[in-house]
Amino acid sequence: MLAPTIFITHQVSSRCYSCAGTCYNEPCNCQMGSCESDYCFIERRPTDERDHYRITKGCIKRPPRTQMGCDYDRFQDHILCVCKGEFCNDMIYIRPMHRRTITCRNCSDREPDCGEICRGQWCHEDSITGAAGCGYGPPSLPFFYKGPELLYYRTRMCVTVSRGASSPRKHCICNTNNCNVAYKRFPPWSHLLEQGATRTRSLFTNSKENDFPSELQKCINCELSTQDVSITASCKQNQCMGHYCTYATQRLFLGTKQYGQQQTILNERQGCINVTDNHHIQLGCSHKWMSNEEEELYCACIGDHCNRDLATASLNNALRMTILVTEVITVIFICLITSLNLLS
Numbered sequence: 001m002l003a004p005t006i007f008i009t010h011q012v013s014s015r016c017y018s019c020a021g022t023c024y025n026e027p028c029n030c031q032m033g034s035c036e037s038d039y040c041f042i043e044r045r046p047t048d049e050r051d052h053y054r055i056t057k058g059c060i061k062r063p064p065r066t067q068m069g070c071d072y073d074r075f076q077d078h079i080l081c082v083c084k085g086e087f088c089n090d091m092i093y094i095r096p097m098h099r100r101t102i103t104c105r106n107c108s109d110r111e112p113d114c115g116e117i118c119r120g121q122w123c124h125e126d127s128i129t130g131a132a133g134c135g136y137g138p139p140s141l142p143f144f145y146k147g148p149e150l151l152y153y154r155t156r157m158c159v160t161v162s163r164g165a166s167s168p169r170k171h172c173i174c175n176t177n178n179c180n181v182a183y184k185r186f187p188p189w190s191h192l193l194e195q196g197a198t199r200t201r202s203l204f205t206n207s208k209e210n211d212f213p214s215e216l217q218k219c220i221n222c223e224l225s226t227q228d229v230s231i232t233a234s235c236k237q238n239q240c241m242g243h244y245c246t247y248a249t250q251r252l253f254l255g256t257k258q259y260g261q262q263q264t265i266l267n268e269r270q271g272c273i274n275v276t277d278n279h280h281i282q283l284g285c286s287h288k289w290m291s292n293e294e295e296e297l298y299c300a301c302i303g304d305h306c307n308r309d310l311a312t313a314s315l316n317n318a319l320r321m322t323i324l325v326t327e328v329i330t331v332i333f334i335c336l337i338t339s340l341n342l343l344s
Contacts, residue, residue, distance in 0.1 A: 014086045016040030017057040018291040022047060028055035029091065035059040035291045040089035042081040043073070057089050058290035064282055064298075065138065066147030070094045072137030074124075080137075105132040105181045122151065123180040127158070127170040132180045139173050143246055143273055143300040145280045151175045154277055162240045163248075163271030164223025218304040219245035219272040226266045236308075242272030244281060245307035247299040253292050270307045273300070283316040 016037060019030040028044055037059030044055045063082045065071075070081035070092055081092055104123035107114040112130025120134025139150040141159050150157060156174040174180060221240035224232060252265045275281065285299035299313035307313050 013037055014040065014084065014088070016059050017087055017089050018059065018293075020054065020056045020290060020293055022052055022054050024053075025051040027092075028053050030055060030057060031090070033291055034087075035289065037061055039063050039082055039084050040087075041083075041288065042070070042079075042089045042092055044079045044092060046077045055092075056290055056293075058288065058293075060289075061287040062282070062284060063288075064144070064146045064286050066145050066149060067138065074135055074137060074140050076136050102175065102177045102179075104134045105178065106134060107132050117178075122173055122175045123178075124171065124173045125180040127172055128167065135173060139175070141171060141173060143244070143282060143298060144275075145282050147280075150280055153279075155179065156276075158276045160242070160274040161246070161271065162221060162242065162273070163246070163269045164221065164235075165238075166223070214243055214274075214278075216241040216243065217245050217272065217302060217306070219307050220270040220305055221272065223269045223271075224267070226264065236270075240272040242274045243278065244273050244275070244283075244300045244302060245305070245313070246271050246273055247285075247297070247301070247307040247310060247313040249295075249297045249310070251295040253294065272307075285310070285314045 013036045015034050017031055017040070018033040018035040021028065021030040023029075035058055039060045040057070041060045041063070042055065042057050044053050046052070047054050060082060065080070065082045068082055068084065070079060071094065072078060073080035079092055079094065081089065083089055099121055101119045101121060102123065103117050104120055105125070106116045106118035107130065109126065109129035109131035112132070118134040120136055122135040122139050123132065124135045125132035138146045138148060139157075140146045141150065141157060142161055143159065144150060144157075151173065155176050156172060156179060158170055158172040160168055160170040162168040172180070219240050219242060220236055221238045222235040224235055246269075248269045250267045254263045254265065281300055282298075283300055283302065285297055287295075287297050289295040297310065299307070299310070299316075301307055301313045301316040303316075305312075306316065
């Protein structure tokens with residue numbers, strides 16, 4: 001009997017370009033500054049000015065993309081590249097490939113029954129507002145791994161996101177013709193309990209959509225910015241209940257650090273999500289940053305109040321790795337015993 005070969009790889013940090021710039025109607029590039037991480041990224045997005053694009057380069061840890069390289073990021077004019085290697089985020093290059101396209105409803109939240117269509121690689125819709133359109137590149141949902149695997153075994157997937165006092169949003173994606181044509185107004189939560197200043201929200205669950213045993217987690221439900229420090233304590237008393245807890249933070253650095261005039265703007269969002277399929281949730285945290293410019297963290301975790309802070313939310317990844325290593329050791333141990341029995 002042959003024992004399985006187990007490859008345990010060590011993540012080696014590489015240097016990445018870390019810079020930003022704006023260009024007009026021409027290939028965007030910048031090669032100033034650097035950071036170190038397991039992976040590098042390049043991102044190109046349109047600005048408010050016509051034919052102007054902003055390019056950002058930086059570092060990323062635990063990227064949600066399941067495939068390396070460059071591809072569209074939900075929209076045809078948004079491109080994201082993820083790579084591994086020394087200064088690999090030099091240029092944007094999308095490899096030519098045949099892409100299957102489908103027809104989707106294409107309407108804004110102001111006019112959800114507009115009757116317009118578009119052609120894309122997958123469809124998306126907001127089941128609260130009725131807004132819908134075409135998606136490009138790997139199928140994408142908040143807090144999920146982003147890749148073709150997301151719609152391999154299902155033609156439709158949804159996630160309901162609650163954070164802070166704003167209404168929960170239900171995002172759905174699908175990959176068949178006109179799969180986002182019919183929509184129904186979605187009840188965002190099943191009940192809302194208020195006790196003084198504390199509010200507890202339980203997200204609506206539909207047993208027909210979920211085909212997995214679902215246990216609801218108690219999560220902190222709060223959205224704060226750097227200007228809201230005075231209400232931090234009361235905000236963090238609010239709760240929601242969902243399949244997973246979430247923690248997300250965005251940090252922008254304004255001004256120059258050189259003269260001590262740099263200002264930091266921080267936005268922190270804690271909440272919960274309900275999902276129709278739990279196979280491709282990215283537990284733990286994905287971390288993306290550009291030195292002295294901006295930083296983003298997105299985390300999903302299991303356990304009551306596991307989203308109370310970044311350190312606790314990050315533990316889900318460590319816990320998952322511990323389980324995987326334990327399973328590998330068990331397999332090796334069983335194989336060794338079997339081999340010894342065959343030899344004796």
